[in-house]
Amino acid sequence: MVDLVDTVDEHAVVGHLGPDLLHEDFDAAEAVRRLTAEPDATVRSVLLDQRRVAGLGNLWVNELGFVRGLHPDRPVGDVDADALVATARRMLHHSATVPEAYQVTTGLLRRGERHWVVGRAGRRCLRCGTTVAARDDVEVVGSPARRLWWCPRCQPPPSPSGRRPADP
Numbered sequence: 001m002v003d004l005v006d007t008v009d010e011h012a013v014v015g016h017l018g019p020d021l022l023h024e025d026f027d028a029a030e031a032v033r034r035l036t037a038e039p040d041a042t043v044r045s046v047l048l049d050q051r052r053v054a055g056l057g058n059l060w061v062n063e064l065g066f067v068r069g070l071h072p073d074r075p076v077g078d079v080d081a082d083a084l085v086a087t088a089r090r091m092l093h094h095s096a097t098v099p100e101a102y103q104v105t106t107g108l109l110r111r112g113e114r115h116w117v118v119g120r121a122g123r124r125c126l127r128c129g130t131t132v133a134a135r136d137d138v139e140v141v142g143s144p145a146r147r148l149w150w151c152p153r154c155q156p157p158p159s160p161s162g163r164r165p166a167d168p
Contacts, residue, residue, distance in 0.1 A: 021055035039077025066116040117149035
């Protein structure tokens with residue numbers, strides 16, 4: 001269903017969304033504030049929540065986690081949120097402005113090598129050679145279950161002892 005909305009009424013439809021990573025007047029400080037409002041929430045869940053920051057879909061959340069070396073279950077309070085936002089903005093901007101780079105995160109255009117982890121379950125990590133893992137049972141509040149990919153070596157899990165590795 002598509003509704004036509006007068007410009008003056010846009011706030012009623014999209015006013016709840018977080019700062020748009022591709023918008024000219026993007027407010028990085030506000031994005032970081034929203035992302036870290038619940039420090040125990042996982043990196044993956046906050047990045048998929050469009051109320052915190054708008055523009056990242058499942059592909060970008062998985063690839064951003066890999067690029068930053070962050071396990072998807074890592075608490076967002078344990079990461080450098082400023083660097084995370086800056087990297088996300090750079091990745092999306094590059095994809096949106098360079099035609100041959102559309103949704104290519106590795107810089108490689110060969111089939112099967114365009115993404116670091118997305119679609120690579122059971123295959124070797126392009127960086128370290130470890131088998132890429134995947135999980136289908138991940139649900140984010142307000143969204144259907146989505147597939148999750150990560151490299152167990154490049155994106156180490158949070159320590160069960162509660163001590164987490166430092167953000168790369």
